[in-house]
Amino acid sequence: MELHGWGRYPRQQATLALPLSNTQCATTLAASAPLIAHGLGRSYGDSALAATVLGTPYLDHFVAFDDSTGALTCQAGVSLDAILRTFVPRGWFLPVTPGTRFVTVGGAIASDVHGKNHHAAGTFGAHVQHLELLLGNGAVVRASPTEHADLFAATCGGMGLTGIILQASLALKRIASSDILQTTVKAPNLQAALDAFAEHADSTYSVAWIDCLAKGASLGRSLLMLGEHATDGPLQVQTRPPTPVPFDLPAVLLNHASVQAFNALYYGRIRPPVSQQRLPFEPFFYPLDAVGQWNRLYGKPGFVQYQFVLPQAAGVAGLREVLAAIAASGRGSFLAVLKVFGPANANFLSFPQAGFTLALDFKAEPAVFTLLDELDAIVLHHGGRLYMAKDARMSAATFKASYPTWQAFEDVRARWHAHGKFASSQSIRLGLQ
Amino acid sequence: MKKILIIGATSAIAEATARLWAAQGHQLYLLGRNAEHLQNMAADLKIRGAESVSYAASDLNDFAKHAAALDAATQALGGLDIVLIAHGTLGDQKASEQDFSVTLQELNTNAISVISLLTHLANHFEAHKHGSIAVISSVAGDRGRQSNYVYGTAKGAVTLFTQGLRNRLHKSGVQVLTIKPGFVDTPMTAGIDKKGLLWASPEAIARSIVSGIEKRRDVVYAPWFWIGIMAVIRGIPERVFKKLRL
Numbered sequence: 042m043e044l045h046g047w048g049r050y051p052r053q054q055a056t057l058a059l060p061l062s063n064t065q066c067a068t069t070l071a072a073s074a075p076l077i078a079h080g081l082g083r084s085y086g087d088s089a090l091a092a093t094v095l096g097t098p099y100l101d102h103f104v105a106f107d108d109s110t111g112a113l114t115c116q117a118g119v120s121l122d123a124i125l126r127t128f129v130p131r132g133w134f135l136p137v138t139p140g141t142r143f144v145t146v147g148g149a150i151a152s153d154v155h156g157k158n159h160h161a162a163g164t165f166g167a168h169v170q171h172l173e174l175l176l177g178n179g180a181v182v183r184a185s186p187t188e189h190a191d192l193f194a195a196t197c198g199g200m201g202l203t204g205i206i207l208q209a210s211l212a213l214k215r216i217a218s219s220d221i222l223q224t225t226v227k228a229p230n231l232q233a234a235l236d237a238f239a240e241h242a243d244s245t246y247s248v249a250w251i252d253c254l255a256k257g258a259s260l261g262r263s264l265l266m267l268g269e270h271a272t273d274g275p276l277q278v279q280t281r282p283p284t285p286v287p288f289d290l291p292a293v294l295l296n297h298a299s300v301q302a303f304n305a306l307y308y309g310r311i312r313p314p315v316s317q318q319r320l321p322f323e324p325f326f327y328p329l330d331a332v333g334q335w336n337r338l339y340g341k342p343g344f345v346q347y348q349f350v351l352p353q354a355a356g357v358a359g360l361r362e363v364l365a366a367i368a369a370s371g372r373g374s375f376l377a378v379l380k381v382f383g384p385a386n387a388n389f390l391s392f393p394q395a396g397f398t399l400a401l402d403f404k405a406e407p408a409v410f411t412l413l414d415e416l417d418a419i420v421l422h423h424g425g426r427l428y429m430a431k432d433a434r435m436s437a438a439t440f441k442a443s444y445p446t447w448q449a450f451e452d453v454r455a456r457w458h459a460h461g462k463f464a465s466s467q468s469i470r471l472g473l474q
Numbered sequence: 475m476k477k478i479l480i481i482g483a484t485s486a487i488a489e490a491t492a493r494l495w496a497a498q499g500h501q502l503y504l505l506g507r508n509a510e511h512l513q514n515m516a517a518d519l520k521i522r523g524a525e526s527v528s529y530a531a532s533d534l535n536d537f538a539k540h541a542a543a544l545d546a547a548t549q550a551l552g553g554l555d556i557v558l559i560a561h562g563t564l565g566d567q568k569a570s571e572q573d574f575s576v577t578l579q580e581l582n583t584n585a586i587s588v589i590s591l592l593t594h595l596a597n598h599f600e601a602h603k604h605g606s607i608a609v610i611s612s613v614a615g616d617r618g619r620q621s622n623y624v625y626g627t628a629k630g631a632v633t634l635f636t637q638g639l640r641n642r643l644h645k646s647g648v649q650v651l652t653i654k655p656g657f658v659d660t661p662m663t664a665g666i667d668k669k670g671l672l673w674a675s676p677e678a679i680a681r682s683i684v685s686g687i688e689k690r691r692d693v694v695y696a697p698w699f700w701i702g703i704m705a706v707i708r709g710i711p712e713r714v715f716k717k718l719r720l
């Protein structure tokens with residue numbers, strides 16, 4: 042069957058195995074390696090694509106839960122949505138969550154995902170107490186920061202290339218309410234946005250929506266969204282299903298004008314410079330989940346998301362350089378999200394590092410690929426790197442230059458029997474064994 | 475809080491249904507044949523809120539064990555309010571055409587085992603004069619088609635058997651619900667390309683089952699639109715139908 046990631050680019054003919062148990066995972070691996078694990082397919086590019094793919098929808102069981110500590114053990118195919126539905130009503134929340142709740146625990150570990158609290162809470166992997174991994178030789182090992190620490194550090198952020206994560210134990214966090222108290226700060230330009238991040242560094246959650254088409258004095262104008270868990274109110278999840286986008290919209294609908302209109306609308310919605318609002322956690326964390334399959338808005342060709350991080354030292358100048366290049370190209374993105382990261386961790390391929398990260402969408406078309414190559418050069422020049430979970434096109438040279446620990450990662454894979462057993466279209470493109 | 479026995483519990487549709495019941499805090503007993511899967515399911519359902527979950531593993535084609543298995547379940551639950559029968563195999567129609575032993579196996583799994591279980595259960599429910607028996611049949615049992623008439627025969631038998639049982643148990647106040655799903659995305663249909671609007675998730679079927687029991691319905695097509703599709707298919711005259719490639 043034809044498989045693709047969330048960006049619907051690239052597409053790949055694949056054989057999909059859907060094991061019902063850990064035992065069947067092992068038999069699938071023995072019979073069909075090399076292969077790659079596939080969760081809910083929310084990575085944008087080809088991280089979860091290969092000629093043979095092992096899907097985890099049926100490995101979706103909770104295994105154990107400790108009501109006193111919030112320690113949850115579950116199979117890797119459990120979605121963050123399922124965790125929220127079950128545990129928010131009991132006063133527990135995810136320690137780290139990406140901008141969609143439709144990802145699996147396995148996918149969240151493999152991409153070592155970050156959320157709006159990265160500056161304070163680190164990545165998803167920081168809250169994984171231990172995990173069980175099916176290795177290329179069929180053995181199942183337990184790894185944690187203290188047991189087989191090399192394997193653990195390679196698996197968190199390892200894009201499925203060390204083995205199949207079968208289950209994991211996470212530390213959920215206590216909440217008193219499912220509501221979020223949101224503060225929105227209007228920032229007229231990039232410097233103001235970064236200043237606002239710094240000023241609000243003690244906020245639990247922070248992220249900015251940035252208008253990529255603004256030029257000149259308003260380059261980088263943004264809305265900074267800060268959030269805190271409410272201390273009173275309901276403990277509930279919304280049950281309304283997402284409004285679907287039922288068919289591929291023609292690509293012309295997403296031309297420059299409509300993108301501009303969207304950004305203007307978003308920016309114009311908030312009048313006062315600082316405003317406050319109480320809202321359920323879903324619209325705060327997952328605004329895009331309200332529209333099912335919004336990825337179809339880009340039409341048949343699909344789209345790519347470009348997410349990079351620039352180290353603190355590159356500062357405003359580096360960001361401004363990238364934004365200017367994008368604004369000049371006129372290929373503004375539907376979405377642009379800016380966040381200030383906390384410090385990097387020791388996981389070999391984990392993306393975040395202290396600095397600024399920006400994520401933008403582009404229609405998948407030749408001119409965009411040329412532009413992105415140019416952006417790569419700027420990002421690399423400033424010592425930055427790209428997020429593999431979003432990537433569909435970076436070159437092996439770019440990858441190896443920006444993730445200098447790739448060789449050490451390969452050594453861990455060699456030690457733990459991963460070579461020849463786990464590979465994705467992405468890992469092949471990036472020159473990994 | 476209800477005492478619920480789920481037979482063929484590891485089926486994707488049954489598991490989705492069990493999760494809805496677990497969230498409502500009911501007592502569950504799972505009967506299936508794969509012990510690893512049953513154990514995973516039991517732990518999961520407990521965490522999702524089930525009051526209690528027990529399970530037993532046995533091959534349901536071993537009819538001689540049905541009475542004891544049902545007794546053990548009834549004992550463990552301390553009675554029975556709801557039974558769901560869900561196990562089944564899609565079978566290989568072409569293989570059945572070549573070899574009657576394959577056909578027999580399919581009929582045993584999809585019809586005879588169900589009839590055996592229902593024979594025991596009917597007497598229990600008739601004596602206790604309350605509760606619900608829900609059985610998953612299929613739209614495939616509504617009309618014979620060349621592509622899967624062995625499976626269709628078995629499901630047709632289940633549909634007819636439950637219809638008769640409903641008539642018998644009505645006076646005892648026992649609900650008998652026949653569930654007829656259309657195309658559902660489950661391991662049973664893993665080999666089939668699932669594009670198209672007719673495919674439903676096991677969760678959607680589960681919601682139909684739970685609400686069908688709550689509303690004490692007789693027959694439920696799941697999703698509901700299959701009632702229209704099957705009315706059309708049943709309405710085609712046989713002299714036309716026999717020429718179709720279905």
Ligand SMILES: Cc1cc2nc3c(=O)[nH]c(=O)nc-3n(C[C@H](O)[C@H](O)[C@H](O)COP(=O)(O)OP(=O)(O)OC[C@H]3O[C@@H](n4cnc5c(N)ncnc54)[C@H](O)[C@@H]3O)c2cc1C
Pocket residue numbers: 047077078079080081082083084085088089097117118138139140141143144145146147148149151152153154155156199200201202204205206207329430431465
């Ligand atoms: C709308 C949207 C918003 C997002 N926001 C964020 C965000 O804020 N922060 C962020 O960090 N990311 C974000 N992402 C990216 C997303 O969190 C990651 O791509 C995540 O890995 C997707 O998980 P998945 O279950 O869909 O995995 P897939 O996309 O199916 O797979 C992703 C990778 O995980 C591996 N993998 C999956 N399961 C296993 C397993 N059981 N064992 C081993 N490897 C496995 C795959 O091999 C692949 O390399 C966003 C994505 C979308 C669509």
Ligand SMILES: NC(=O)c1ccc[n+]([C@@H]2O[C@H](COP(=O)([O-])OP(=O)(O)OC[C@H]3O[C@@H](n4cnc5c(N)ncnc54)[C@H](OP(=O)(O)O)[C@@H]3O)[C@@H](O)[C@H]2O)c1
Pocket residue numbers: 482483484485486487488506507508532533534535560561562563564583610611612613654655656657658659660661662663
């Ligand atoms: N999927 C559809 O499109 C569809 C449509 C209409 C009706 N149905 C019906 O829905 C019901 C559930 O099927 P499903 O779609 O959920 O498929 P499924 O996940 O494959 O479930 C079938 C279950 O039946 C069990 N089973 C088969 N033979 C058994 C035996 N001899 N003893 C014990 N258990 C046995 C299987 O157990 P193992 O895991 O151990 O093999 C499996 O758990 C079936 O009655 C099916 O006919 C399905």
